[in-house]
Amino acid sequence: MAMLEVKDIHTYYGNIHALKGISLTVEENEIVTLIGGNGAGKTTTLRTISGLIHPRSGEVFFEGEKITETPAHELVYKGITMVPEGRGIFARLTVFENLDMGAYSQPDRSNFNDDLERVFQLFPRLKERRSQVAGTLSGGEQQMLATARALMARPRLMLMDEPSMGLAPILVESVFETIVEINKSGTTILLVEQNAMVALSVADRGYVLQTGEIVLRDTAENLRQNEMVQKAYLGIE
């Protein structure tokens, strides 16, 4: 049984048919990526899975349990955490307070220090800046903070929305290295990316979205070799 199973979801914004029957699966311990251009429906898919919007038809299952209509705030308790697009940190709170908010769903505060230590190990920069106001961090540090904060909720599945957005290439590389590291320590990752090159280099499998539909599904390796993907998303003629 797949960890996450999305079955033929149709999501609308008012009358706009944004997702036209998306189906995908994520197995435990995988990194799966959704790639596609602007307006392809990547973020909408993620928002639908995370319960911020609900599909008009279709179903979403997490570890066999139906979560199609589950509100966003309850999913955290089931083990799904989202790293929002554009980083979505609490800009006016300090780094520490942000991380503390990340652990909001944890009933047992005794894990807090261990979790904090763990994310500080992953992101030493955050430890240095723990009492700094998050809005004054650099773009890369803000992305680190958003990821670290999501980890504080001890997710089994982490949904990441465009972690490379607006970052310098060198930072993108280090963000993705961390993603692999997080994955290795046992967190499954569903990653939405416009930067197909880097996403396919870390992912196990990938889906290509176009105008609300999945047009290709394959292993990341095969997708990188695919002529259409190369042409459309990797800039290889």
Place this chain on the structure above:
Amino acid sequence: MRDQLKASARSGLIFGVVIIFLMLFGLTKTLSDILGELFNLQSITRTGNSGGLMLLFALLAWWAGSRAAKEDKENWKAVLRNGAVSGLVIGSITALFTFLVGSLDGADIEMRTYLAQLDRPSVQFLLYGRSIIAGALMTFFIFLIFNLVGALASYILETRHAGGYLQKKYLQIKDRISGTSIVVRYKEHPQSKWIGYGILLAGTLLMPQFLGKYWNYAMGTVGIYVIMGLGLNIVVGLAGLLDLGYVAFFAIGAYTVGLLTAPAPIPIQWSFWPVLVISILLAAFAGILLGIPVLRMRGDYLAIVTLGFGEIIRVLIRSDMMSPYLGGPQGVRDIGGPSLFGISLSNERAYLYLIILGILLAILLTNFLQKSRVGRAWMAMREDETVAQAMGINTLYYKLMAFATGAAFAGFGGVLFAARNQYTGPADHTLMVSINVLSLLIVGGMGSIPGVMIGAFVLKGLPEVLRELDIYRLLVFGALLVIMMIIRPEGIWPAPRRRMELHESGLEEIPPDESLIGEEG
């Protein structure tokens, strides 16, 4: 340099407008009399202490000058230049004003018909009892000279390192006076904080014994507004929901106690204490009821809908349709008061104690909520609703909770208000109440408990002290808010976070929250 001159001119303009404002509602006279009394100054005019007026203007000019000097502290030429510009602007504006007022008065135009404070003797007072030209010129030169003096003084005392002993002393005193250093000191010594609270509490508890009937009543009004302010502080300051219909819950509290204890219009006469509980619960329930449909709205829309709700309640209680049940425009009379062990507590002093008790409870509850999971959820919600959801926070639930808690405080305020006056009617529940409470939050400092208290004293207490303000109350509110937004947008005693948000200098680091350090170990 042009920027500096512009800044000085602007600061002078603000000062000038404020001073004219003070003159318009007669506050200059009150302040001059106090100063004249204090320094035993001679007066030429009969209406007010003109020596005091000169001193007042000189002090204001000094202040303006020292502000202007801050534009460039290092260069004495620049300091003089900035002081002069500021002085020229203030001086010309105020002199022009007095000249205008004097001329109009000289032309036998009764200004009193339009501006209650500008009768003939007051105009004479503003001219120091001299001719129009002489008076205006004196005003001009007082402002110009003392701006320069103030600018130079602050340059010598704060910047020049030759000041020696005098400078050291001055800086010491300045340090001691500045509010922030007190806060910092409190933060450094937790003990002194508790001692401070203890003294404050003892003072508060003793106060009603020494105040007369009138002042106990006036302080009670301030206290009721403190309770309401604390309630709205939870809704607006902590949870970030702009509620402009706060008066609705105040009205529900007042009318519940009225209807359930007064003989008419509904012949139920229960005793005060159970009704108090019922009223608070009912107000909280109304908060939830209003909350369910409207809390999906954000920001401005929420403000508009709550504004409407407040008005609906007011119209309802005044309407003929509801008059058999709510008393209509006449309101509810003979509202019962509290008694304890057979002793009636219906006097100003007992009410003040009841109100103080209410404030203490409200403070404890606010403090407890703020530091609990609930407070953290509110903070996350206020910062970013969507991300808060992603953290596992049920935003709808916590919004309702903020609304209900705030409404309960307002209901409590309403009960005390109505029971104390033994009457409540539609006139008690106008939009002005909501505006008052919101203004006291803004003036005092959003999200801060001491800020709420200071705000309530400034907005409800000061008008009692200075009755002259009464007719201009709305004008004063407006001006006060504008001035606050310009010189201290975070309020008089803000929560540390808000101060940081509004002042770039403090943006880099803030001390970690004490409550969080404890858990972190």
